[in-house]
Amino acid sequence: MEESAGKNISRRGFLKTAAAIGTALTVAPALGKIRVVDNAVNGTSVGGGKAGGGLPHRVLGTGKAAFEVSALGFGVMGMTYNRSQHPDRKQCIRLLHEAVDRGVTLFDTAIIYGPLNNEELAGEALGELRGKVNVTTKFGHEVVNGKATGRQDSRPATIRKYCEDSLRRLRTDVIPMFYQHRFDRNTPVEDVAGTIQDLMKEGKVLHWGMCEVSADTIRRAHAICPLTAIQSEYHLMHRAVEDNGVLDVCRELGIGFVPYSPLNRGFLGGDLNEYTRFAPDNDNRNTLPRFTPEAMRANYRIVNVLQRFGRERGMTSAQLALGWLLHKAPWIVPIPGTTKLSHLEENLRSLDFVLTADEWNELETEVSEIPVTGDRYNAEQQRQVQ
Ligand SMILES: NC(=O)c1ccc[n+]([C@@H]2O[C@H](COP(=O)([O-])OP(=O)(O)OC[C@H]3O[C@@H](n4cnc5c(N)ncnc54)[C@H](OP(=O)(O)O)[C@@H]3O)[C@@H](O)[C@H]2O)c1
Structure with missing residues (x-):
């Protein structure tokens, strides 16, 4: 199965364009000079306004639902779940603290990750920093006696x-x-929103969000209790939210958007290829059609485009993948996950680069011309998303 990753496909010669725009590229000299940006503005950094901490900040949601966070968050999931290599607890805690030291204020976990041990890790590392940093979590997948059903x-x-x-x-x-992690066919969304509203009145929940839901569900939920963010898969190899009305309804209703798996589960970072073997017991990439050796071999052409484009600009493929998401709208906050300090720093540096709108379009067009091989989810996983 192939998914077309883009629209407006009109190829222009990369080298010609790169030469023409090469001198327009500048790197923000200091984080302090990063400005609040709109994706339509040419020649700005992609970060957002800087507020207090060491990183630029963005605001998810509006009015009472507004939630100010660092422009890039940190996905904790892979430290204990689904990403093959899980460092020991002390190393994970140290890396989470390194992220805090660098200004990250948004950390993402869920009950199902582990299950339970990812929340426990986040609690141990970040619980004492509550109020300074935010650990968002998710309900929905049933967990009984510590096991997913x-x-x-x-x-x-x-x-x-x-x-x-x-x-x-x-x-x-x-x-x-x-967040509601996945919609529940047996529980009306109005009941979910009403329950969250009660939990907010009781002071147990500050904001709420939903994952992988349709535009219609978002409207119904938002009417009962204003949503702060929608969290769904979005990156250069999976752009469904641009076409299914989700980003449009977020823009219209003033709801933030948190793209999960922003590096396509590491693939856009360039370290994975057809020879990569994922751990059999703790990596869901084994079950994803897009991560078969054949699919990774075909899709590596996309990484090659990013690498070639980045080489001209001193950027890595991961930085381009994150920067592309950040430039799409100032209310988008990606949450890449990592177990490595070097990757954390590389990812955060994507906030520093300044590319023009033409350059982002150029990159998008080049990537769009390559059909994506393999579905993002298998049939069972696909049934769980709207
Ligand atoms: N709502 C949902 O349904 C849902 C679903 C999936 C994920 N999520 C959330 O999204 C977060 C991130 O998702 P994800 O872990 O699936 O995907 P991701 O962030 O796209 O990719 C993570 C993988 O990329 C690698 N990586 C990170 N930075 C890199 C870099 N600069 N260069 C090369 N490789 C790099 C990491 O390996 P290293 O450890 O080697 O750096 C890790 O294996 C999760 O932690 C979770 O919070 C939510």
Whole structure:
């Protein structure tokens, strides 16, 4: 199966364009000079306004739902779940603290990651920093006696129970943002939104969001309790939210957007290829059609485009992938995950670069011309998204 990653496909010669725009490229001399940007503005950095900490900040959501966070967040999932190599606890805690030291204020986890041990890690590392940094988490996947059942359960009583359990594991008394991880066919979205609203009144939840839901569901949920963010998969190799109305409804209603797996589960970083073997027991990439050796071999052409484009500009493929998302709208905050300090620093530096709108279009066009091989999810995983 192939997915076309883009629109407006009109190829122009890369070398010709690169030569023409080469001198227009500048790197922001200091983080302090980064300005609040709009994706339509030419020649600006992609970060956003700088507010207090060491990184530029962005605001997810509007009005009472507004939530100010660092322009790049940190996905904690891969430290204990799904990404093959899980460093020991001390190393993970050290890296999470390195991220805090560098100004990251948004950390993302979920009950299902582990299950449970990812929230426990986040709680141990970041619980004492509550108020200074935000650990967002997610409910929905049923977990019984520490094991995933594969079912969804977003009934009000279950949300309440999961909220109490998450508060305990995260070592806090309020969850900065609580997402519904996957929609539950048996529980109307109005009941989910109403339960969250009650938890907000009780002071247990500050903001809320939903993952992988349709534009219609977003409208219905937002009408009951204003949403702060939608978290769905979005990156150069998966752009469904541009076409299915999700980004449009976020823009219209003033809801933020948090792209998950912004590096396509590491692939856009360039370190994975057809010879990569994922751990059999703790890496879901084994189950994803886009990560078969054949698919990775075909799709590596996309990484090659990023690498070639980046070489001219002193940027890595990961920095281009993150920068492309950041330049799309000032209310987008990607949450790349890593277990390595070098990757953390590389990813955060994507906030420093200044590319023109023409350059981003050029990159997007080149990538769009390459058909993506392999679906992002297998049939069962696809059934769980709207
Ligand atoms: N809502 C949802 O349904 C959902 C689903 C999936 C994920 N998420 C969230 O999104 C977060 C990130 O997703 P993800 O881990 O699936 O994908 P990702 O952030 O796209 O990729 C993470 C992988 O990329 C590698 N990486 C990071 N920086 C790199 C760099 N500069 N160069 C090369 N490789 C690099 C990491 O390996 P190293 O450790 O070697 O750096 C890691 O294996 C998760 O932690 C989770 O919070 C949410």
